[in-house]
Every structure is written in C-alpha cells, then in structure tokens.
Amino acid sequence: MEPGKQLSTSIDATVPTAARMYDYYLGGKDNYASDRAACEQLDKVVPSTRALALNNRRFLQRVVRTLAEDYGIRQFLDHGSGLPTQNNVHQVAQAVDPSSRVVYVDNDPMVLVHGRALLEQNENTAVIHADMRDTDGIFSHADTERLIDFSQPVAVLFNSVFHCIPDSETDGPLTVSRRVAERLVPGSFMVMCQLVSEDAEVREFVTNFMDQVTQGHWGRVREEKDVAEWFEGLDILEPGLVEVSTWRPDSEVAPRQLTQEWIEFGGVGRLR
Numbered sequence: 001m002e003p004g005k006q007l008s009t010s011i012d013a014t015v016p017t018a019a020r021m022y023d024y025y026l027g028g029k030d031n032y033a034s035d036r037a038a039c040e041q042l043d044k045v046v047p048s049t050r051a052l053a054l055n056n057r058r059f060l061q062r063v064v065r066t067l068a069e070d071y072g073i074r075q076f077l078d079h080g081s082g083l084p085t086q087n088n089v090h091q092v093a094q095a096v097d098p099s100s101r102v103v104y105v106d107n108d109p110m111v112l113v114h115g116r117a118l119l120e121q122n123e124n125t126a127v128i129h130a131d132m133r134d135t136d137g138i139f140s141h142a143d144t145e146r147l148i149d150f151s152q153p154v155a156v157l158f159n160s161v162f163h164c165i166p167d168s169e170t171d172g173p174l175t176v177s178r179r180v181a182e183r184l185v186p187g188s189f190m191v192m193c194q195l196v197s198e199d200a201e202v203r204e205f206v207t208n209f210m211d212q213v214t215q216g217h218w219g220r221v222r223e224e225k226d227v228a229e230w231f232e233g234l235d236i237l238e239p240g241l242v243e244v245s246t247w248r249p250d251s252e253v254a255p256r257q258l259t260q261e262w263i264e265f266g267g268v269g270r271l272r
Contacts, residue, residue, distance in 0.1 A: 011110050016213045018164050019108040023083040025053035030083045030114055038213045045205055046261050055257050056193070056264045057085070059244035060159045061092050063191050063268055066248060067155050068096035073189065075154045076102045077144070079132040080161030083111050084118045089157070090125040100124065101147040105138055107131045132161060133171040135179045153187040156180055160264055162194040162230075165219040173219070177230045186271050192230050193244055193266020195221050202261050227265050234269025241267040 016038040020031040024039050042049055067073040074097055078089050081104035093100035104115055104127045115127035126143035138144060148154060162173035169175060173194070181190060197203045203221040211218040228241055239247060244264045245257045257263055 011113075015215050017108050017110075017217065018210070018214065019080075019082045019106065019111055022053055022160075023085070025050045026057060026085050028083060028085055030110060034213075041213075042206070042209065045209075046202065048257070048261060051255070052195075052257060052262070052264055055245040055255055056160050057087075058250075058255065059193070059247055059264070060089070060157070060191075061087050062248055062250065063157075063159075064089050064092040064155070065096065067189055067191075067268075068093045068100060071153075071189070073153060073155045074100045075148050075152065076100070076157060077105070077138075077148060077154055078102065078157040078159070079105045079138075080158065080164065081106050081111065081115070081127070083108075084115055088118075090119070090122065094124065098124075102126075103128060103141075103144050103147050105130050105132055132158070133165060133176050135176065135183070139183060150183060151185060153189070154184055155189040155191060156184065158190070158192045158194075160193055160195070162192065163219050163221055164217065167219070173226075174230055181234075181271060184271055188271045190231075190234060190269045190271070191266075192227065192269070193264050194227060195262055196224050196227060196265040197221050197262040198223060199261060206262065221262060224265050231267070231269045233272075235272060237268040237270065239267075241265065 013032040014034050016035045020035040021039050024031040024035050064076065076089050076093055090102040093102060102125045107130065109129065112127055112129045119125045119127060124147065126147055128141050128143050130138050158177065165173060177190060177192060207220040231241065243257050244266060245255060247267060
C-alpha cells in the first residue's frame with residue numbers, strides 16, 4: 001500500500017466488495033444487489049462457496065476459543081475482519097475472559113459504520129479503518145495502542161483475507177505476514193488462511209472474476225504451497241496446515257468441506 005494513501009469513506013452500492021459478499025454467504029443483511037449478483041455468478045463455477053464461507057467462520061471461532069482457553073491469549077488483532085455477524089472474535093474471546101481485548105481492522109467503510117455501532121458499549125474492543133497492508137498505521141493507531149500491549153503475546157488474524165491482495169515484494173501476503181511477525185514477542189500467534197485451488201482453471205477464473213467485479217480490490221486464488229511459505233519459521237499447531245473445516249473440529253459430526261474445486265487452507269503458527 002502506498003504510504004499516506006487515504007482510504008475511501010464512501011459506500012458504493014454498485015460495486016461488490018469481498019466483505020459484503022462474505023456477509024451474504026453467511027446469511028447477513030449488510031449487502032447489496034451487486035454483491036448478491038456477484039455471488040450468484042461465482043456459484044456457477046464454484047458452487048461450494050457458501051459452505052466454504054460458513055466453515056471458515058466456524059474455523060475462526062474454534063481458533064479464537066482455542067487460543068483463549070488453551071494458550072491464555074487475551075489480545076487479538078483481526079486484519080480484514082469483515083462485517084459483524086454472530087459469534088465475532090470479541091464475543092468468543094470475552095466469553096472465555098471478559099477482559100480480552102480485540103482490535104478489528106478493515107478498509108471497507110461499511111464495516112467501520114456497522115462495527116462501531118455494534119461495539120459502542122464495549123470498551124475492550126475497537127474497529128479501525130485501515131488497509132491490512134499498512135502495518136505501521138495499524139500498530140501506531142490510537143485504538144491499537146490503547147488496547148494492545150505488544151510486550152505481551154498477541155494473536156494476529158489474517159483469516160480468509162490474503163486472497164484480497166496481490167503479490168508484491170513490498171505489500172504481498174508473504175511480506176506483510178513477516179513484517180507483522182517481526183513486531184510480535186515469542187508466544188504470539190499468527191492465524192493465516194486463504195482460498196486455494198490445485199486446479200489452474202479454477203484459480204484463473206475466480207481470480208479474474210473477483211478482480212473484475214471488485215474493480216481491482218483483489219489479489220489471487222493461490223496454491224497450498226504459497227500458504228505454507230507464510231508459516232516458515234513458525235511452530236505450526238496441530239493438525240498442521242489443512243483445509244480449515246478439519247482444524248480441531250468440535251465433534252465427529254461437525255460440518256466438513258465436501259467439495260474440492262477450491263478450499264480454505266491454512267492454520268495457526270506460534271512465534272518462537
């Protein structure tokens with residue numbers, strides 16, 4: 001992201017956004033006709049997308065609960081958080097410990113409006129309007145400094161968002177993830193997953209389609225090996241890097257991703 005570049009604060013209902021499309025797939029109401037039309041077109045080629053979105057949300061909730069309950073994490077920095085829905089990060093973390101602190105980051109102005117309205121009465125949670133690649137701006141933001149103590153372990157979340165940014169030596173997923181990790185103390189966690197496909201035709205179609213409908217606010221569908229590179233140097237929690245519906249499922253009958261044209265792939269890494 002260009003230093004000092006201002007984010008738009010206006011909401012354009014005619015141009016789909018990844019956040020509002022995700023909201024639609026989760027059954028939310030904070031989306032427009034353009035978002036729903038884009039989802040319908042996407043479903044023609046990758047019909048498992050709604051199930052994938054729901055499974056990804058459940059993965060996020062399991063991860064946050066695991067880090068809070070089993071590893072004592074009380075600070076969460078959620079990049080590309082999307083529109084508020086049920087069982088958000090702060091609700092899951094604060095159910096374990098009400099003192100848990102959460103900072104949500106998103107560049108979609110609609111997220112800012114709805115998120116701040118939801119969190120008005122929660123002093124341990126904030127939403128900031130920023131590009132996930134603007135590490136300096138995020139870490140130095142007044143709300144981040146108020147809520148997050150970086151001398152203590154933090155869980156940093158990049159949940160289903162890196163496919164929204166293109167490859168770049170200065171601002172691509174690998175660079176951003178390493179830039180963030182360098183600022184964290186040992187015992188912190190990096191949660192990272194994104195849409196992947198081993199089918200070149202699926203990767204090409206979805207990448208081109210989403211880039212077109214979002215008017216350039218997209219990166220690309222990647223391969224599992226790309227995601228694995230982000231975790232180099234981290235201790236990866238069991239069960240490793242996986243299709244996310246199989247990451248520590250709640251039960252034997254928990255929902256699984258049944259189709260494989262594309263999947264949400266990733267895991268959780270701990271800083272040494």
